Amino acid sequence: MLEPFNAAHPEHVALFDEMPLWSSQAGALLLDHVPLTARRALDLGCGAGFPLLELAERLGPGAQMIGLDPWAQALSRAARKIAVWPVPQAALVRGDGAVLPFRDGTFDLVTSNLGVNNFSNAAQALRECRRVLSPGGVFAMSTNVAGHFAALYDALETVLRRRGDDAALARLRDHVQHRGSVGTIATHLQTCGFRVQATRTREVAWRFQSAQALFTHHFMRLGFRDGWREIAGADADAVLAELARELDAHAAAEGAITLTVPLVVVLAQAE
Numbered sequence: 001m002l003e004p005f006n007a008a009h010p011e012h013v014a015l016f017d018e019m020p021l022w023s024s025q026a027g028a029l030l031l032d033h034v035p036l037t038a039r040r041a042l043d044l045g046c047g048a049g050f051p052l053l054e055l056a057e058r059l060g061p062g063a064q065m066i067g068l069d070p071w072a073q074a075l076s077r078a079a080r081k082i083a084v085w086p087v088p089q090a091a092l093v094r095g096d097g098a099v100l101p102f103r104d105g106t107f108d109l110v111t112s113n114l115g116v117n118n119f120s121n122a123a124q125a126l127r128e129c130r131r132v133l134s135p136g137g138v139f140a141m142s143t144n145v146a147g148h149f150a151a152l153y154d155a156l157e158t159v160l161r162r163r164g165d166d167a168a169l170a171r172l173r174d175h176v177q178h179r180g181s182v183g184t185i186a187t188h189l190q191t192c193g194f195r196v197q198a199t200r201t202r203e204v205a206w207r208f209q210s211a212q213a214l215f216t217h218h219f220m221r222l223g224f225r226d227g228w229r230e231i232a233g234a235d236a237d238a239v240l241a242e243l244a245r246e247l248d249a250h251a252a253a254e255g256a257i258t259l260t261v262p263l264v265v266v267l268a269q270a271e
């Protein structure tokens with residue numbers, strides 16, 4: 001008999017947390033399209049357990065799903081979720097995607113939400129995914145692609161042009177182009193031994209009341225703000241202040257600053 005959710009139990013309440021919007025929106029796209037026939041699955045870069053636990057539960061009893069990540073603290077959080085919900089078909093391994101501790105052909109599904117394509121050793125990790133998949137096994141990878149936050153990067157370009165800062169404009173171009181497109185991701189997968197079966201895209205939008213709301217949002221500080229400062233260079237404070245004025249002008253005209261994020265899930269088969 002499973003213990004019911006107890007709203008007065010501190011640990012149950014602690015686990016009743018929302019996914020960060022960023023993870024959940026890309027993960028929802030993955031969950032909408034991932035094949036559910038798998039019995040042995042791996043979630044690479046599972047962090048604190050997403051989509052590992054969600055997918056393991058949807059695969060149901062009889063399936064086994066392992067989450068792998070080098071991040072010990074996130075894994076201990078995932079371990080509590082596995083124990084408390086509980087999700088007995090999920091297990092955890094601490095490791096590096098570039099040297100997977102599994103035999104060839106162990107899995108019939110490998111997933112990675114906002115993971116493998118961003119690893120420092122992405123190509124080697126993709127080859128490892130291919131190796132641990134059985135022939136015909138499916139790799140499902142979800143990520144944001146080039147074009148994300150276009151309104152912000154366009155406004156930054158306007159600011160940098162006005163300042164005549166060509167070096168910063170070059171850094172901005174590199175920063176924007178560095179993010180893959182659906183096409184470059186598909187090509188990368190092909191060179192690592194996969195046949196791309198399908199790509200599914202979705203655009204989501206994040207709306208902010210003002211530049212201050214955007215710049216102080218916890219996830220913007222965690223994932224993005226340092227990158228914007230690096231683009232701006234030595235005069236980052238002044239550039240970001242100008243960027244804020246530019247974005248606030250948009251908010252005044254349109255009611256909000258709207259940052260769109262194109263997402264893709266790529267389904268590829270191990271050849």
Ligand SMILES: C[S@@+](CC[C@H](N)C(=O)[O-])C[C@H]1O[C@@H](n2cnc3c(N)ncnc32)[C@H](O)[C@@H]1O
Nearest residue numbers: 023045046047050069070071096097113114119
């Ligand atoms: C953006 S987070 C995504 C986490 C989770 N999948 C989610 O959707 O919330 C990227 C994850 O990849 C993990 N990671 C980074 N390098 C890795 C590697 N070489 N092998 C495996 N995981 C790695 C990080 O520790 C982190 O948990």
